[in-house]
Amino acid sequence: KLSYQHRLGFGSGNPTGKIPLGLKRKGLRIVVTGGAGFVGSHLVDRLIARGDSVMVVDNFFTGRKENVMHHFGNPNFELIRHDVVEPLLLEVDQIYHLACPASPTNVVGTLNMLGLAKRVGARFLLTSTSEVYGDPLQHPQKETYWGNVNPIGVRSCYDEGKRTAETLTMDYHRGVGVEVRIARIFNTYGPRMCIDDGRVVSNFVAQALRKEPLTVYGDGKQTRSFQYVSDLVEGLMRLMEGEHVGPFNLGNPGEFTMLELAEVVQETIDPNAKIEFRQNTEDDPHKRKPDIERAKELLGWEPKVSLRKGLPLMVSDFRQRIFGDHKEGS
Ligand code: NAD
Ligand code: UDP
Ligand code: UDP
Numbered sequence: 228k229l230s231y232q233h234r235l236g237f238g239s240g241n242p243t244g245k246i247p248l249g250l251k252r253k254g255l256r257i258v259v260t261g262g263a264g265f266v267g268s269h270l271v272d273r274l275i276a277r278g279d280s281v282m283v284v285d286n287f288f289t290g291r292k293e294n295v296m297h298h299f300g301n302p303n304f305e306l307i308r309h310d311v312v313e314p315l316l317l318e319v320d321q322i323y324h325l326a327c328p329a330s331p332t333n334v335v336g337t338l339n340m341l342g343l344a345k346r347v348g349a350r351f352l353l354t355s356t357s358e359v360y361g362d363p364l365q366h367p368q369k370e371t372y373w374g375n376v377n378p379i380g381v382r383s384c385y386d387e388g389k390r391t392a393e394t395l396t397m398d399y400h401r402g403v404g405v406e407v408r409i410a411r412i413f414n415t416y417g418p419r420m421c422i423d424d425g426r427v428v429s430n431f432v433a434q435a436l437r438k439e440p441l442t443v444y445g446d447g448k449q450t451r452s453f454q455y456v457s458d459l460v461e462g463l464m465r466l467m468e469g470e471h472v473g474p475f476n477l478g479n480p481g482e483f484t485m486l487e488l489a490e491v492v493q494e495t496i497d498p499n500a501k502i503e504f505r506q507n508t509e510d511d512p513h514k515r516k517p518d519i520e521r522a523k524e525l526l527g528w529e530p531k532v533s534l535r536k537g538l539p540l541m542v543s544d545f546r547q548r549i550f551g552d553h554k555e556g557s
Pocket of ligand 1: 267285355357
């Protein structure tokens, strides 16, 4: 079995696995599962720009070829249509595991990618979620908080799936020495986000552009903290390259109620957009805000893009995708 250090050619004299400063390393071979999705495709852009060879593994369940099409023809880029629930044999240095069917098969996909990491000595990064904190009783949430998750609720499949994925990741780390990293991602938005998957930011933006009312669930006083995608990608790369396993919260501590978010969307797109209240879903977390002290201290990372700065960047992308090029309004 190869270790990650040997794989990168630094031998065991480099126990942290950190690439020594000043040493010009060769391009890495990196798998990004879910790389045709929203976050994955932005990560792929950065890795390709850095000079690495990137293999995207995606079954296009929610991802789109359009998100990575601009790399077609680049010899450093490969797109593999594959469901991570099935085993996969590749030779790679790093695995960013983003593919996440919102079903119990999430666990199987993670197991396979950990098996792959073990066989080839690759470093494995899991994109977990703030949902592992459930409806949190601690505010803001620190990584040491174990969470308040309903195991049999309507959202449990996603939350518990990610909690199990974290468990598997730590078991492969402790049990067979796989180098692992765990990110707990808080609500993230930006260009290429799915238009119709029901997330609040994509809903509000699409609704405002289409001159439909913004649908606020419940009383709209529940809070979330919204992170722009470039900040997340920077955090994921620092985590992968750094020497700490985590888990690390990656999120923007700027906290908004859904009504405040609706106001920002009105200011950005259409001050006359109406608000319509709808019944909330069951088990909706009341508040969520990351404590990011650990990432600040150990990764030297913090978000740079505020909601008011980031939202317009997403709006121009949505405008184009909804109305086509150069057409404004209906
Ligand atoms: P996304 O749906 O855009 O991307 C997921 C990608 O995985 C898609 O391209 C999809 O086609 C692919 N995929 C799904 N099941 C697959 C399978 N079985 N085999 C191969 N590919 C498969 O979602 P995203 O927002 O980019 O999320 C990326 C990761 O970050 C996910 O693991 C998600 O749980 C995590 N995350 C995201 C957020 C957020 O706010 N965006 C928050 C917390 C955690
Ligand atoms: N696996 C994979 N690619 C590999 C190595 C393993 O997809 O390169 C899968 C394998 O099919 C198995 C899972 O990863 O289902 C776990 O592998 P591991 O070797 O840890 O477990 P074992 O096969 O010994 O149960
Ligand atoms: N929400 C809303 N209107 C919508 C979609 C969602 O008010 O059209 C609320 C939802 O009830 C939740 C919050 O927005 O309180 C965030 O929902 P999302 O699904 O985006 O993220 P998550 O709940 O997974 O953090």
